[in-house]
Amino acid sequence: MGKIIEVEHLVKKFGDLVAVDDVSFEVEEGEIFGFLGPNGAGKTTTINILCTLMKPTSGRATLNGFNVVRQQNQIRHSIGVVFQDPSLDIVLTGVQNLYIHAYAYGVPASVRKQRIEEVLRLVGLWDVRNKTVRDYSGGMRRRLEIARGFLHFPKVLFLDEPSLGLDPQTRYAIWDYLLNVRKREGITLFLTTHYMDEATVAHRIAIIDYGKIVALDTPEALKRMVGGDIITLKTGNIDVAIAEIHDRFGIDAQWDREGVFFEVPNGEEFMPLLVSNFKTEVHSISLRRPTLDDVFLKLTGHEIRDEAGGDTAMRRQWAMRTARSRGGGMSH
Amino acid sequence: MRELRGLYIIWYRDLLRFWRNTGRLLSSFIMPLLFLVIFGSGIASSMTGLMGGGGNFNYIEFMFPGIIGMVVLMAAIMSGVSIVWDREFGFLKEVMVAPMSRTTVAIGRTLGGATIATIQGVLMLVFIPFVHISVSIGQVLLILPLMFIMAFALTAMGILIASRIKSMETFQVIMQLLLFPMIFISPAMFPTEFLPSWLNGAVKINPVSYAIDSLRQALTTPPPGMPGFGMSLFGHPMSIAEDIAIVALFALIMVSLAVWSFGRQE
Ligand SMILES: Nc1ncnc2c1ncn2[C@@H]1O[C@H](COP(=O)(O)OP(=O)(O)OP(=O)(O)O)[C@@H](O)[C@H]1O
Ligand SMILES: [Mg+2]
Numbered sequence: 019m020g021k022i023i024e025v026e027h028l029v030k031k032f033g034d035l036v037a038v039d040d041v042s043f044e045v046e047e048g049e050i051f052g053f054l055g056p057n058g059a060g061k062t063t064t065i066n067i068l069c070t071l072m073k074p075t076s077g078r079a080t081l082n083g084f085n086v087v088r089q090q091n092q093i094r095h096s097i098g099v100v101f102q103d104p105s106l107d108i109v110l111t112g113v114q115n116l117y118i119h120a121y122a123y124g125v126p127a128s129v130r131k132q133r134i135e136e137v138l139r140l141v142g143l144w145d146v147r148n149k150t151v152r153d154y155s156g157g158m159r160r161r162l163e164i165a166r167g168f169l170h171f172p173k174v175l176f177l178d179e180p181s182l183g184l185d186p187q188t189r190y191a192i193w194d195y196l197l198n199v200r201k202r203e204g205i206t207l208f209l210t211t212h213y214m215d216e217a218t219v220a221h222r223i224a225i226i227d228y229g230k231i232v233a234l235d236t237p238e239a240l241k242r243m244v245g246g247d248i249i250t251l252k253t254g255n256i257d258v259a260i261a262e263i264h265d266r267f268g269i270d271a272q273w274d275r276e277g278v279f280f281e282v283p284n285g286e287e288f289m290p291l292l293v294s295n296f297k298t299e300v301h302s303i304s305l306r307r308p309t310l311d312d313v314f315l316k317l318t319g320h321e322i323r324d325e326a327g328g329d330t331a332m333r334r335q336w337a338m339r340t341a342r343s344r345g346g347g348m349s350h
Numbered sequence: 351m352r353e354l355r356g357l358y359i360i361w362y363r364d365l366l367r368f369w370r371n372t373g374r375l376l377s378s379f380i381m382p383l384l385f386l387v388i389f390g391s392g393i394a395s396s397m398t399g400l401m402g403g404g405g406n407f408n409y410i411e412f413m414f415p416g417i418i419g420m421v422v423l424m425a426a427i428m429s430g431v432s433i434v435w436d437r438e439f440g441f442l443k444e445v446m447v448a449p450m451s452r453t454t455v456a457i458g459r460t461l462g463g464a465t466i467a468t469i470q471g472v473l474m475l476v477f478i479p480f481v482h483i484s485v486s487i488g489q490v491l492l493i494l495p496l497m498f499i500m501a502f503a504l505t506a507m508g509i510l511i512a513s514r515i516k517s518m519e520t521f522q523v524i525m526q527l528l529l530f531p532m533i534f535i536s537p538a539m540f541p542t543e544f545l546p547s548w549l550n551g552a553v554k555i556n557p558v559s560y561a562i563d564s565l566r567q568a569l570t571t572p573p574p575g576m577p578g579f580g581m582s583l584f585g586h587p588m589s590i591a592e593d594i595a596i597v598a599l600f601a602l603i604m605v606s607l608a609v610w611s612f613g614r615q616e
Contacts, residue, residue: 069447070447071443071446071447091352091449091450091451094447094448094449095449097447099443099444099447101440101443101444103440103443104439104440105439105440105441105443105444106439106440106441106444107363107367107436107439107441107444108439109367109370109371110363110366110367110370114366118359118362118363118366119444119448121355121358121359121362122355122356122359122448122449122450123448123449124352124355124449150370166444
């Protein structure tokens, strides 16, 4: 499949500030592409340039084959945008907001009504469609913006921090809709976030810091950059366990308060090998995979603010969901 | 075709917002009502006396077209507010990424604001029975385009200013600074000969003067032998057509500037 977005040496300066600093990347058609970076990294600025809202200082960018500076109208037809900040007409009702959008984007009259109903049902706002948006909750507004973003069958949907300020339930729900829509309509998703767990939804992630892309790869590959998975054994007999691990796998394990631990490239495959036939008595085994936090820290030397919190149960649920719904529909 | 669609939907949205906002609709009645009650009863008799004219001069009749003009003026200029509002509430971004040119957006909004202002002007006609003037259907049909051209010019002016201004407060201040001179340095409320003579030049360069003069000529007949009742330029008394030609020229300049300014913002 072709490249839907191509960006070469993109630079955007605001006075002395270089908000986007020589950025180059490509996005495949149908891909979920993520921009991960802290506040002020230049994520929104890059999106603004790709959406024709700002002109780059230098560099070149094309989307769906169109130049973002010279072919603005064609670009605008090809994209949907969910802005970081609110962008609804709160005086109008939900359905009126969508009607105006559908009309402006030339969704044919024959399918307009049906399409509006479809997206409203998809994001669960059909029952409140005739309420004024002013009376919507934050989550309802965000869902309406997302519905509006893909209402007109765009080729690329930009999602600038789509789940900002939403509770976990709503975030999961929103991603359910989005992954669903992507699968059915083949939309390319371009997302920015500083939630680590949200970034793992992407097929590929560009880590961006101070306007520069410091790494670009699949989440798995990025995590491998920081090293392997860490397996921790709780055992009453530390010395024996360390010796047995050394004898059977040639790995020098270490130990601390948590137990005996060691690093392997692929923890999930290693665990069955380990537990079959392990002589020393073991109380528990745990596997910790490197997170994107670790990646970010290693690449930039500082931590990204992660508002997602450290609730591991929630993360696991999140990972399961995204892994499940992400599979399929993607062919490179 | 695409641009026409854009023009329509931008215009449509403005009207939709207007109909949903009954407060705005009702508040447009308050100011003219106050003027009619206060000026109408109190000042009318003394004004009528002041003007001489042997009782031919009816101040309320004189003032009524001025009030219509004032309502249109305020409504038109205030549509600039909605641009500032859209910026503050973020909807402007949605408009800016929509597949239509900036020119279409600016003209669509000008048409929308002008339509709303004209509607508000038309609503003032409900006061006709109270001011005891007779207005024919033909006269009503005549003032429709006059009001619309006036409204179009002033909405464009409001949008021009709004496109350069980022905060609501600044916009309100500038509007107040413009609104009152435009109303009171014009023949809206009083015949201009009641104004100090040094303001005469200002009256003549104020386009609102001609807009109001055209409305007045369309709705009322000046009493015979009453100088200063209507506008004149270089000693030449203005006809409706000449009045509105000046307003239309002003409209053209304003909308060009508004389009230019709106297209330049990032
Ligand atoms: N219109 C502007 N004028 C001046 N500076 C700007 C403008 N827009 C953005 N910047 C600056 O550019 C830098 C990048 O901003 P940007 O909004 O792209 O960051 P971001 O990665 O989206 O951050 P966040 O996670 O907070 O949304 C910031 O330092 C910001 O202050
Ligand atoms: Mg941002």
